Amino acid sequence: MIAAMYKRREKFAYVGFVVITVLFVGFIIFDRPDTGQEWMEASLILMPALFLFFLAIVSRRHYNKIKEIAIPNSDKAITDVDHLVLKKDAGLNPRVLCFEKNGHYIGMFKSAQLPWWLYPVLLYQSSLITLFPITIAFISNDNKTLLTLKRKGFKESIIAVYDQNRTFLGEYVRKEFKSLIKLHGELRNEQGEVILPVNVDGFSGDFTLKDEKQHTWAHFYNGYFPHEYTNIFKDIDNDIVELSNEIPTPHKQVLLGMVGYLFLERNNR
Numbered sequence: 001m002i003a004a005m006y007k008r009r010e011k012f013a014y015v016g017f018v019v020i021t022v023l024f025v026g027f028i029i030f031d032r033p034d035t036g037q038e039w040m041e042a043s044l045i046l047m048p049a050l051f052l053f054f055l056a057i058v059s060r061r062h063y064n065k066i067k068e069i070a071i072p073n074s075d076k077a078i079t080d081v082d083h084l085v086l087k088k089d090a091g092l093n094p095r096v097l098c099f100e101k102n103g104h105y106i107g108m109f110k111s112a113q114l115p116w117w118l119y120p121v122l123l124y125q126s127s128l129i130t131l132f133p134i135t136i137a138f139i140s141n142d143n144k145t146l147l148t149l150k151r152k153g154f155k156e157s158i159i160a161v162y163d164q165n166r167t168f169l170g171e172y173v174r175k176e177f178k179s180l181i182k183l184h185g186e187l188r189n190e191q192g193e194v195i196l197p198v199n200v201d202g203f204s205g206d207f208t209l210k211d212e213k214q215h216t217w218a219h220f221y222n223g224y225f226p227h228e229y230t231n232i233f234k235d236i237d238n239d240i241v242e243l244s245n246e247i248p249t250p251h252k253q254v255l256l257g258m259v260g261y262l263f264l265e266r267n268n269r
Helices: 002-030 036-043 046-066 116-124 126-131 249-264
Strands: 083-088 095-099 105-112 135-140 145-152 156-163 168-175 182-189 194-201 207-210 216-220 239-243
Touching: 002 036, 002 046, 083 249, 095 249, 105 249, 126 249, 135 249, 145 249, 156 249, 168 194, 168 249, 182 249, 194 207, 194 249, 216 249, 239 249
Parallel strands: none
Antiparallel strands: 083 095, 083 239, 095 105, 105 135, 135 145, 145 156, 156 168, 168 182, 182 194, 207 216, 216 239
16 A cells, blocks of 8 residues: 555656656747746746656655565554554545554545546645535545545535444534634534534644643644654655544544544645
8 A cells, every 4th residue: 555655656746747847848949048047047947847756766766665565454443543644645636544653554535526627626736625515535444434524614614524324423613714823623523512622733734632621632743753663654754643542432533534634635745
């Protein structure tokens, strides 16, 4: 699973490199720069292409290192883990792969049933998908849909969470456009009662979520990843979320739905 992810990253990086290079050549053919200053300005177009070329090479190196390593499926349910490693996969349809710390694959959050008119948006920036009314599913490693998230709203985003039997569990509600520094929201149970305030750093995405009894439900610090796990997760783009196992299962399912949504909208490209 991890090897296939690096392979997809390499493919998309090369496609982006070729597209940008062709556009640059076309620009030079139809509007050839005349001065050194104009050539320098035109060459800036190639900077993203060079970055993608470097990304493709790095992805190939990671792929070669782990392609022979078997990544087993986890025998744990996602509600049983106390840490979750999340990696945003390359591809037109956004998805976040979920692993245990030991590299065992748990499943993925992915968008489902996308309308055709959303694909131009995804080509521009996949993280923008969370601005639209979409359905997100968590698919386990045995290909079962265990959680379904349905987003609606504009000024106030409401992400309703359902279990595998389509039973409503609760929702994540967030005020949009109120503040760029802190994203304020809350988790609610199936009766609409607030069970957890949610404040997320608008720039880094950091969060430490505590209930009224000061019990920590989840913690994420952007940029922190324990060194002892980097033998499996070799690149620098690794996110790890600490999760409590001392909360009711329906509450943790709503919490996991919120985490999946937050990491789908993170811009890692």
